[in-house]
Every structure is written in C-alpha cells, then in structure tokens.
Amino acid sequence: MTNFEPLNFAIWNFTDMRLKITGHSMEPTLRQGDRVWASFFLRKPRKGDIVILRHPHPLDELGTPHRETLLVKRIAKDLGDERYEVEGDNPNDSLNIGITSRKERNKFVFPLRYKINKFVFPLRYKIIAKVHLRYWPKSDRRWF
C-alpha cells in the first residue's frame, strides 16, 4: 500500500490486492516469491483463514512508515469481540505478534477516541484482508 488517497486506497483494497510473499513463516502453504490475491472479508474471519495484517502504528521511532509493512499469517484462535490470535504455518520461522483485531482501536491513530473513553487501547495488528488465491507460480494455482 503506497498511499492513502481515497481513490487509490479503494482500488487497491477492493480490486487490486496483489501481494508477493517475502519470508518463510507461511511455508509450506505459501513460499517465498509466491503471489497471492487478497480482498476484504465478506464474512467474519474464522480459524484457519490466511489473513493480511497491518502494523498498528503509522511510524516507527525513526520516522519510517510502518503502515506500509504488511504481514501474512493464519488465524489460530478466535478470542471473541473481534480479536484473533494468529500464527505462521512454519513454527521454526515465526515470531509471536500477540492478539490482532479487526477493529481499528489504538490511541496513536485516534487520539480523540482515546480521550473520550479514558481507556488505554493496546496496540494491535489489524486484520485488513483475506488471502483467496495463489496465482503465481502458474502451475500451483490454488484457492484458500
């Protein structure tokens, strides 16, 4: 995701979410270099879905945009209240990132909401999409 202009944002999110996998934490399901097509969820996320996550904080301490860092994981557990535990398929190469959420709830992005509720929202990776199709490599086409 390169920018948040409404039009580009909409196009990328709804029609053109092509993603290229880097890293090995989803092996053997998704390997390095595989390309997948993802889209927003039409139903509630369930255990076993492969999801795309976005970093909760817009910038890291040196000002590099975190928002452009997307992760791919599998839902391991539904904790209720739109919270999910996620994990990689490859236990040797996967770090725990804690509980993720579907809702956008954190004080850094919405300070107003934080103030009104007087409640500290934890930083959570947000589930933004579901992986539907692996379209690359050509011979390994697969729906998830």
Place this chain on the structure above:
Amino acid sequence: MKFFALALRTLDAFNQPTIVYAHCDIPCGIYTANPAQVAAKTVETMVQKLQALEVPAEMNDKEKMLAYHNSVARMVHVKEEHAALCKKELLILWTDYFKEEHLAMFPDLHTTFWKAAKLCSKNKQEVNATASADLRKAVDEIAAMFEKAEAMKKSK
C-alpha cells in the same frame, strides 16, 4: 477461474504486486554491537575534528571561509548521521536481542541503554567532547555486556 489468475498475472507485468512479509521481524537472529561501536567512535572523532578546526584569520578571504564552512557542514552532517545510526543500533540490541533472562545478569540493563540512547541525542544537539567520550564508553560497556551474554549462550 483460470482466466482470473491469468488476468492477475497480466496485471503483474505492468504493476508489481505489493510485498507482504511472512515474518514479523527479521528472524535472522544476527546481532552484533560493532555498528554501534563504530558509529560512536565516528561521533567522537568528528567532535574532536570540529574542535580542532581552525577558523580562518581573515574573514574577507572568501575561499578560506568557504572551505571552513564546507568542512564544518560535512563533519556536523557525519556526526548527526552516525549519532542516529548509533541510537538505532542500540535500540535494536535493547528491544530485540536482550531478553528478560538477561536482566538477572545485568540488573542495570535498562538504565544503561536508556542513558546511552539519551547520549546519542545529546551528541546530536551539541559539539561536546565529554558527551562524545561518554557515549563511546557507554557503547563499549554495552558491547561488553553483549559479548558476555553471547558467551553465556554458547556455554549453555
């Protein structure tokens, strides 16, 4: 749905797909204190050089003044960059390498890192020989801590 996949592959020819990471952090597990040490030494050297730099006697000599300002600007730039780099490398060690089990070994771990990170900022703000020497000492101390932790990991 063959055609949909084909369409996506065709789109890829015109527009690269976005990168998505199948890991949360770089899980290479490669950590070293050397970059921070080199950066701290660079900062110290730059401070020494800046302080040793002589102001040209004649203010009207344009060439000498330009050379002087050029040197100052370049040294300050390098100092700034390396102080930032030092801070970044220290934070990587602090947040990623050192774990809770190391706290028993080094009870003042957090204070050491916190002060060292603050010294990096101080060296950006000032041209201060004491601060730069302190920074180098603090980073060397952290490097020693790192070596100790590594040695313990190997002996296990």
